[in-house]
Amino acid sequence: MKLVLDWDGTCTVRDSLVAVVHDLGDPSIYDASLQETFATYGEALAAEVHTLRCTSEEAAAWAVEHVELRAGFHELVERFDTVIASSGLQQLILPVLAREGVQVEVRSNDAIPSPDGWQVVFRDEGVCSTCSDKCKRRSLPEGDPLVFVGDGWSDRCASLAADRVFARTGLAAYLDEEGTPYEPYETFFDVAAALT
16 A cells, blocks of 8 residues: 655644645735635646745745644554655755654655745656646555645645545545545544554
8 A cells, every 4th residue: 555645734733834824925826716716726826836036945944943743653654654745845845844853755845946936846757647737646655555645726636536535624525526535534544543
């Protein structure tokens, strides 16, 4: 079994990318993406990331100070073969994992910091052949069965490729609309209990 965890809002209590844009960037761009001002998720993500004007070190320090992990994270990643697949940024994920002393494979986007605005570097070139967007489905590892745990918009396409899905909030609502089965969770203790 391969366990795939989304990062923002799944591994973390609150979405760290949204939070850093609010704290260190321009939240009006995020608000515009909620109003579907952008044609694709990839465009919205690039615009949000571009509002950051801080250094990588400042972003890392912010993440270490502000990002809280969901209850049961350590226990889950220690017990299962885990990959974090995120639309978020390495600059916000890796410092938190280092703080926690956790080593796990991370497949995420990156960014080129600049005082003129960060430029997102998508992990996968082009767009997904399934959803025609810059989604994380192509970052999923091989292996059967594939278990996916997520919470939001960027998890939609990837979750549909999994054999078993744990979902909450926006992802759960989407899967309900699609009539796709999933298992609800609040903490990673819930996921671990269901997988044993």
